[in-house]
Amino acid sequence: MCGSSISSNTASSNRVYGVGNVPNTREGRWVEVPAAERAGVLTHPAWLSAHGANFEDDASLVLRGHWVREHVFCETVPGLENVQVVAQLGPRSATTSARARVAEATERGPNAAACSSCHRLMNSLGYPFETFNHAGIVRATDHGAPPSGATTVDNAPDPALNRSYANPVEFTTAIAGSQHARRCFVRHAFRYFMGRDETMADACTLRTMEQSFAGGSFYALLDALATSDTFLYRTHGGSR
Secondary structure (H helix, E strand, C coil), rough: CCHHHHHHHHHHHHHHHHHCCCCCCCCCCCCCCCCCCCHHHHHHHHHHCCCCCCCCCCCCCHHCCCCCCCHHCCCCCCCHHHHCCCCCCCCCCEEECCCHHHHHHHHHCCCCCHHHHHHHHCCCHHHHHHHHHCCCCCCCCCCCCCCCCEEECCCCCCHHCEEECHHHHHHHHHHHHHEEEEEEEEHHHHHHHCCCCCCCCHHHHHHHHHHHHHHCCCCCCHHHHHHCCHHHCCEEECCC
């Protein structure tokens, strides 16, 4: 039974990309996914499903927008303990998309005023990914209408990102060129390998890591960290 499971069947597992008839060979598994649908990690089915809700018309866009705000922009969204209303979407409908349900609950509805201060940090960053469902599969239709990944971002920490986007490929491509997003990535790498947050005393190490990462090599970034005084020495009472 395990030998025939979908996890080991390349003819089935590729369906999430909308690609069929992939041969079970190393060479055959290298296929080009549609350039208009996928561009980088944020459009990968693994990321989309990991940050998707349980159903296709749930608030996956909120989860994805929250992740982008905190992990790509290194900003913080207030916690759920601050929510003063019932945090739930309206009833499901065959003609109401997740976009519409989220917008009604957090931007236009009777409780929107209590929700908007937090959701304005997430919604616009999550809307582009509504061309995918909760499992990361490209939507053919969205409750009777064409899927929409359009959004307008007006509160990104990088001013260059504050503009309108037609789809997730435009959005993720813009993020890939953002120096702020790159610096956030460097900080997350630092925190992971050092087991702590950065401080002002780590500024030189972070700058060296960023410079080493300029060519796109993660190995060079790690080499810069592993050979830095920050990594090699531990301070105590202001001295090594």
